[in-house]
Amino acid sequence: MSAAAWWQLLVLVALIGASTPLLGRYLARVFGDSGAPGDRVFGPVERLVYRAGGIDPASEQPWPVYARALLAFSAVSVVVLYGLFRLQGVLPFNPTGVAGQRPALSFNSAVSFVTNTNWQNYAGESGASQLVQMTGLAVQNFLSAAVGLAVAVALIRGLVRRRSATIGNFWVDLVRAVTRVLLPLAFVAALVFASQGVVQNLHGFRPVRTVEGTTQQIPGGPVASQEAIKELGTNGGGFYNANSAHPFENPNPITNLLQLWLILSIPFALTFTFGRMADDRRQGWVVFAAMFVLWAGSSVLAMQLESGANPKLTPAGVSQAASSSQPAGSMEGKEVRFGPATSGLYAATTTGTSNGAVIAAHDSFSPAGGAVPLANMMLGEVSPGGVGAGLYGMLVFALLAVFIAGLMVGRTPELLGKKIQGAEMKLVVLYILAVPVAVLGLAGTSILLHSATSSIANPGPHGLSEVVYAFTSAGNNNGSAFAGLSGNTDWYGTTLAVAMLIGRYLLIVPVLAIAGSLARKQPAPATAGTLPTGTPLFGGLLVGVVLIVVGLTYFPVLALGPIVEQLGR
Amino acid sequence: MRRQIAASLGVLALLTVLAGLAYPLLTTAVAQTAFRARAEGSLVRRGGRVVGSSLLAQPFSSPRYFHPRPSAAGDGYDATASGASNLGPTNPKLAAQVAERARAYRAENGLAPGTAVPVDAVTTSASGLDPGISVANARLQARRVAAARGLPVARVLQLVRAHTTGRPFGILGEEAVDVLDLNLALDAMR
Numbered sequence: 001m002s003a004a005a006w007w008q009l010l011v012l013v014a015l016i017g018a019s020t021p022l023l024g025r026y027l028a029r030v031f032g033d034s035g036a037p038g039d040r041v042f043g044p045v046e047r048l049v050y051r052a053g054g055i056d057p058a059s060e061q062p063w064p065v066y067a068r069a070l071l072a073f074s075a076v077s078v079v080v081l082y083g084l085f086r087l088q089g090v091l092p093f094n095p096t097g098v099a100g101q102r103p104a105l106s107f108n109s110a111v112s113f114v115t116n117t118n119w120q121n122y123a124g125e126s127g128a129s130q131l132v133q134m135t136g137l138a139v140q141n142f143l144s145a146a147v148g149l150a151v152a153v154a155l156i157r158g159l160v161r162r163r164s165a166t167i168g169n170f171w172v173d174l175v176r177a178v179t180r181v182l183l184p185l186a187f188v189a190a191l192v193f194a195s196q197g198v199v200q201n202l203h204g205f206r207p208v209r210t211v212e213g214t215t216q217q218i219p220g221g222p223v224a225s226q227e228a229i230k231e232l233g234t235n236g237g238g239f240y241n242a243n244s245a246h247p248f249e250n251p252n253p254i255t256n257l258l259q260l261w262l263i264l265s266i267p268f269a270l271t272f273t274f275g276r277m278a279d280d281r282r283q284g285w286v287v288f289a290a291m292f293v294l295w296a297g298s299s300v301l302a303m304q305l306e307s308g309a310n311p312k313l314t315p316a317g318v319s320q321a322a323s324s325s326q327p328a329g330s331m332e333g334k335e336v337r338f339g340p341a342t343s344g345l346y347a348a349t350t351t352g353t354s355n356g357a358v359i360a361a362h363d364s365f366s367p368a369g370g371a372v373p374l375a376n377m378m379l380g381e382v383s384p385g386g387v388g389a390g391l392y393g394m395l396v397f398a399l400l401a402v403f404i405a406g407l408m409v410g411r412t413p414e415l416l417g418k419k420i421q422g423a424e425m426k427l428v429v430l431y432i433l434a435v436p437v438a439v440l441g442l443a444g445t446s447i448l449l450h451s452a453t454s455s456i457a458n459p460g461p462h463g464l465s466e467v468v469y470a471f472t473s474a475g476n477n478n479g480s481a482f483a484g485l486s487g488n489t490d491w492y493g494t495t496l497a498v499a500m501l502i503g504r505y506l507l508i509v510p511v512l513a514i515a516g517s518l519a520r521k522q523p524a525p526a527t528a529g530t531l532p533t534g535t536p537l538f539g540g541l542l543v544g545v546v547l548i549v550v551g552l553t554y555f556p557v558l559a560l561g562p563i564v565e566q567l568g569r
Numbered sequence: 570m571r572r573q574i575a576a577s578l579g580v581l582a583l584l585t586v587l588a589g590l591a592y593p594l595l596t597t598a599v600a601q602t603a604f605r606a607r608a609e610g611s612l613v614r615r616g617g618r619v620v621g622s623s624l625l626a627q628p629f630s631s632p633r634y635f636h637p638r639p640s641a642a643g644d645g646y647d648a649t650a651s652g653a654s655n656l657g658p659t660n661p662k663l664a665a666q667v668a669e670r671a672r673a674y675r676a677e678n679g680l681a682p683g684t685a686v687p688v689d690a691v692t693t694s695a696s697g698l699d700p701g702i703s704v705a706n707a708r709l710q711a712r713r714v715a716a717a718r719g720l721p722v723a724r725v726l727q728l729v730r731a732h733t734t735g736r737p738f739g740i741l742g743e744e745a746v747d748v749l750d751l752n753l754a755l756d757a758m759r
Contacts, residue, residue: 007740045587053579054572072573076581125649135589142588143581171580178584183592194600197624200608202597205649208612208619210627211634211752217649218610218622225596229588242642242651245695247624248610252734253742310658316668319685325704327743332663332692333653336638336701337734339743343695360695361653364663458657484655569659 001307002327005341008257009299012345015261016268020288023265024272030180031153031173032277042179049175060166063516066154067509069170070147074114074505077140081110084136085128093131095204095220101127104493111497113137115504116144116386118230118237118356118479119496121488125240130202130221137237138226142186145233145266146177148388151508152270155392158515159416160278163522167515181266182232189228189262197251200224223248231262234386236356236479244346244357245335252337256359260346263355267291267384270391278416282534287394290542294383295352298376302344305369306330311569333361344369347480351376354386356479363458363466363482367569370482371562374469377476378554379546380435386477392511394542396431398533399424399514401545405531405538415533417523424517427510434506436553439475442495443468443557452491457484461568465561472554474499615753623750625698632677632717634752635702635710638689639670642697654693667691678713701745704733718755728754 029036050057061069084091085106089099101109105121109128112119113136122128128137150173157167194200203220210216223239227249230236236243244250244259268288275284309320310330322328329340338346343360350357351373362370376383382393399413399420406413406420413420446452446467456463469482474496481487487496532538600608611624621627626637628646643650656663670691675684687705707729715725732751735744 004736004740008742011738011740049580049583049587052583053576055576055580068570069573069576072570073577073580076574076577080581123650123652125651134593135585138593139581139585139589143584171576175580175584178588183588187592187596190596191599191603194596194608195604197607197611199610200597200600201610206610208621211615211620211749211756212627212629212631214628216621216625216627216646218612218625219648220610222593222597224600224608225593240651240696242653242696242698245653246651247622247696247698247700251611251624252737254737257741312659312664313667313688316664316671316691317683317685318667318671318688318691319705320688323705325708326687326689326706327703329688330658330692331638331689331694332656332658332667333695334692335694335696335699336689336703336745337699337742342742358695361655363655363657364653366658370658457655458660460659462657462659482655483653484657565657565659 001303001341002322005303008342009303009345012257012260013296016264019261019265020268020272023269025276027181027269027273028276030176031273036180038180046175046179050171053171055171057169057172059169061169062166063512066167066170067512070150070508071505073174074147077114077143078110081113081136081140082106084132085109088129088132091129091131094129095202096125096129097204098126098129104490105488108493108497111500112479113140113235113237114144115477115500116148116233116235116354116389117474117477117500118235119474119481119500120237120479121493123241124238125219133226133239134222138229141226141229141233141235141237142178142182143174144235145182145387146174148386149177149181150174150388151511152388152391155395155511155515156274156277158518159395159418161519164519167512167519182229186225186228186232189232189258190224192258193224193227193255196255198224198227198255199248219248228262230357231259231355232266234263234267234353234355236350238357244359250359253342256338256342256346259357260349263349263353264384266387267353267390270388271384274391280416280534283416286534286539286542287391287398289536289539290546291382291384291390291394293543294379294546295348298352298372298383299345299348302348302369302372303341304344305366305372306340306344308366310366330366333364335359347373348376350480351478352381352383352385354381354389354477356473358480361483362480363484367462367562367566370465371558373480374465374472374562375551375558377472377478379550381476381478382546389477396428396511396514397546398542399428400432400549401538401542402531402533403428404545405541409531411529414524414530417526418518418521419524424514427514431507431510432549435475435503438499438502439471440557442499443471446491446495449491451489455486455489455492457486461561461565465565468557468561470496471499475503477503613749613753615756621749623747624700626700627749629748629752632713634755635707635714635748637748638699638702639691639693640697641693646698648698651696651698653695653697678709680709700747700749701734702748704729704744704746707746714755
């Protein structure tokens with residue numbers, strides 16, 4: 001790995017270090033109880049939305065109402081998006097002449113975008129009209145991220161409120177996330193993208209006669225606006241099939257750096273928001289550090305592994321070593337302007353969050369290099385995780401960590417003074433088990449079905465990795481793929497959608513229940529026997545819990561897939 | 570629950586207008602005003618006629634031109650079907666394809682058997698539309714292009730350097746030679 005690659009990583013780290021307190025403080029004000037900057041600008045727009053929904057923004061909701069509102073909103077979103085996909089052929093704003101998607105595909109696509117997964121069983125160029133891209137997919141890119149933010153904020157309120165029956169108002173959290181956080185940031189980022197060559201127009205394909213006289217269809221579309229929220233909202237669904245590897249989505253290393261920062265910005269900033277709302281900055285930084293260690297570690301690992309040569313290509317007399325005129329590493333499924341090291345960094349970043357956009361074909365990564373994004377997703381995407389989802393995921397792990405520590409020393413576990421008891425721990429266990437059970441169950445079943453194994457593209461252990469990657473990606477709401485697998489079948493279309501629903505709502509509802517239960521409690525004063533959770537020791541414990549508890553669940557399947565492939569090559 | 574569904578419909582409708590229409594259309598308006606050429610797809614012209622986008626690879630087979638990387642987009646360089654081969658690292662098909670392409674590359678460029686071929690020249694990109702090739706790849710093709718055009722090799726290499734985009738700020742990404750721009754510059758030479 002070159003010195004430049006290390007410097008690029010350091011620049012990204014510096015950007016995150018600078019934006020985390022700034023953005024985190026702003027988020028704390030947006031979701032806090034007193035006024036926020038820009039009330040005069042955003043207030044009138046928000047009141048319009050509340051009026052349309054018949055919502056009283058001043059009223060607060062207990063957790064079951066909060067959860068019901070969230071589930072109703074998500075269900076309505078799925079139905080509307082399903083309808084858009086089915087009907088796109090006859091709806092206006094369809095310059096590329098895209099036909100309606102089949103039912104199983106529409107269901108998969110609709111669930112995928114509403115759950116912030118953005119797994120795509122269709123190719124953007126031929127599977128989605130521009131009307132759907134704008135009013136369906138871009139809208140859900142905003143809304144699914146806003147839902148994640150709302151849940152994270154609700155959990156923070158649960159931890160910091162005393163004897164409170166309510167955890168906020170879902171509608172207010174949702175709307176403010178869109179108007180005050182996502183829309184302004186996305187607008188600025190979209191213009192930067194457009195200035196760098198990301199297309200932003202309303203054309204379909206435009207035929208041109210190339211230099212050698214063949215015909216090439218130049219694609220168009222409102223791509224820059226979609227790209228910005230795709231990354232900022234950790235969504236990851238590409239406008240085009242090649243996603244962020246497409247030169248019209250990500251034309252140069254500058255747009256690429258902006259994408260990396262957009263993906264990481266809100267998830268890391270939320271740790272600061274947490275510390276601020278809890279009035280305990282150290283607590284926020286400990287969560288930040290745990291996420292950071294996992295993200296930076298996996299990034300360096302993927303960068304190093306992808307900078308290594310593929311020994312299978314050596315006999316052909318192919319040069320994969322670094323020189324002054326080419327970078328080190330295999331280039332199958334990679335773009336020259338990014339190269340292997342940057343592709344590794346992006347892969348770790350897109351899977352440590354719930355993003356799932358790609359600048360390289362993960363399926364063609366080295367076996368060990370491809371195991372990094374897979375393992376990142378398996379850890380539950382908490383490094384630093386999706387918008388909102390990363391923070392609430394890490395806080396659930398923190399509850400588990402204080403519980404384990406409490407067992408070791410024989411005291412009632414506490415977090416921010418709130419006693420963690422049986423009710424909360426049952427919910428934590430549900431949260432932690434739901435995804436592995438769904439992922440391993442469905443992947444295992446697929447391996448037994450001939451109709452499902454016939455979708456596999458690559459032979460040997462790599463084929464198993466393709467199937468496991470698909471369900472891991474769906475279950476953790478990531479959306480990236482070992483894309484050789486033909487996922488557009490009734491079996492995968494339906495089961496992957498089920499995995500996405502489990503990975504989203506079977507986690508969100510327990511989190512809201514935990515928030516409701518903790519909000520009612522009176523914090524206990526700290527004593528000599530309290531485990532301090534704002535310390536490096538606790539940060540280390542947290543990382544250990546993530547790696548051991550979750551990592552070990554998946555170790556056997558990793559051994560059968562990427563590990564045996566790496567050892568046998 | 571009925572109240573929540575009614576609220577959902579109202580909120581979704583308003584936020585769709587805001588994030589699904591106002592936002593992309595306003596972005597389009599500003600981008601088309603401020604960065605029109607870029608927003609339209611960085612189209613390049615020759616003699617007034619659009620011949621492609623400087624960001625998208627297009628097929629070149631004549632020895633007079635530099636060739637882009639192999640493409641897995643559709644039947645090759647199909648911008649309606651971007652994508653990668655998705656061949657796994659240990660898939661024998663990948664090794665076979667690469668070996669075949671390396672043989673063809675050496676024959677085409679008059680290189681001795683066994684000459685090391687830059688890996689980007691014999692592998693497909695992630696998009697199938699990668700507009701760039703490595704400097705190593707361009708240097709090996711320069712002799713062939715120079716011979717086909719009756720130009721001194723040094724002159725062609727000079728042009729390669731002029732159409733190499735370095736790492737932004739010296740550290741981001743990797744440097745790349747822009748194939749279409751370079752080929753048009755060759756044609757423009759008199």
